[in-house]
Amino acid sequence: MKMMTRALRDYRALWRAATVQRVEGAPRLMRRLAILLLLGGAGFLALAIVRGGLDGWIAARLLLGLGTAWVALVWALLFVPGSALMNMASHARLVPRQRRRLMQMSGGGWLLLTLALTAVAADWTVLPLAGAYLLSFAVALASGNPRALLPIIVMGNWGWLSRRVLPPGLGETLAGEPAMAVYTVLLVPVAAWTLRWMYPAGGDAHFARQDALRSNFARFEGIGGGTRSLEGGGATLRAYAAALRRDCRDGRRRANPGRMLMHALGPSVHWSSWAGLVAVMLAVGIAIRLLVWQAGSAPQQGAAAHGVGAGLGMLMLAILFSTAAFSQAIDRTRGEQALLRLTPLAGDTALLNRRLAGQLLRRGLGLWAGLTLAILCVSMLAAGPGVLPIQFGLCCLAGQVAMMGLLGDHAGQGGWRPALAWRAAGLALLELMAAAGLAWVSGMPVWAWMAAVALAVAGFLLRRSWQGMLAAPVAFPARRLG
Known part of the structure; x- marks a missing residue:
């Protein structure tokens, strides 16, 4: 019980440091985004009731989708980049528990969002595609690496690519349920390796990546303009x-x-x-x-x-x-x-x-x-x-x-x-x-x-x-x- 209480206390402190304290006005922005999503969902539900086409299962999926969208935006745009900045090379060596907690929070958020998106789609074959999409999105934001956009494009257009670009037999095999089950199993080691890559444990490569990451965020937030020429x-x-x-x-x-x-x-x-x-x-x-x-x-x-x-x-x-x-x-x-x-x-x-x-x-x-x-x-x-x-x-x-x-x-x-x-x-x-x-x-x-x-x-x-x-x-x- 004490270990769970200490873990929850760590999670709360790290969440505040990575989101609320890093971006000015983050709580107010999160509240406004939640209000916008709730208003939009209420509008759709009201229109469905007026037109007489409301289904309880569809309404539940809609509400779950709105909540998932809010959590995904906060997780991807605030927590993941902030936690990557917090995992400095010195902290990774001197405070190993912080790195471990950040990896647990990022991995847990990714898993919950993947399962929620699968439930919204009501199709288990969406799970590996949604998981890979979210994982690539997190890598792109946490590292500023444009190569991470390639898996996002592939996962977002997998249905068309498997049916129209690949040969007919191969495309049907790679998009079938057995293949999706294999992708789901392979997603676990890929996610584990990605988390270790996103949160390195010190070393020269970590220092170099931290400098590049800090420069990327400086350009995004407009403080100093970064060092890359835009001319x-x-x-x-x-x-x-x-x-x-x-x-x-x-x-x-x-x-x-x-x-x-x-x-x-x-x-x-x-x-x-x-x-x-x-x-x-x-x-x-x-x-x-x-x-x-x-x-x-x-x-x-x-x-x-x-x-x-x-x-x-x-x-x-x-x-x-x-x-x-x-x-x-x-x-x-x-x-x-x-x-x-x-x-x-x-x-x-x-x-x-x-x-x-x-x-x-x-x-x-x-x-x-x-x-x-x-x-x-x-x-x-x-x-x-x-x-x-x-x-x-x-x-x-x-x-x-x-x-x-x-x-x-x-x-x-x-x-x-x-x-x-x-x-x-x-x-x-x-x-x-x-x-x-x-x-x-x-x-x-x-x-x-x-x-x-x-x-x-x-x-x-x-x-x-x-x-x-x-x-x-x-x-x-x-x-x-x-």
């Missing part, structure tokens, strides 16, 4: 240098103060920094179209196109992370901003904030529109016109979330921060639920309501953040009041 390669720098020479040749009298203001942020906010991404996206779309054409008969091509179209929704992350470059550039170039305040083109407080807000809004909206067009072109090439409506709705939703970190009080805590990311995630989830409910009531497609709700919310939030930025202290140098 692209030679082609990007040449395009930016040409634009800078053109603007500097105009002279003081003819120079555009707004464009010169943005030059203080460096090449990472110039349009050329995204040209390479668009080119890669188009090349991937063409390659996927060639693979779909080789899928065989017309029905197989149609099924393959739908499977590819489901995975193309991940492309909206390009829009979602687009405005993060502006926040990182503003954090990283405070010295240039201080020098710019001494120039005649800077103007007074209200004028500088208005010019900066106008340039950020113009470039942010242009980037949103350009990436949306590129994603629609890729979707058309890869999966045909059938996926364009839902892709458009997803792009509208992603753009609305991206615009939330564009304007604001940049002298204080404006731009993207973990607290804002949590609010954006909760708002996006609420918008998805509202779009689904409105589509259910009206009979209109979900993508239409998704786009309409996202654009309306984006307009309202941009207007409010514009007014707040004009009334805020002078933006440059940024973060001096934060």
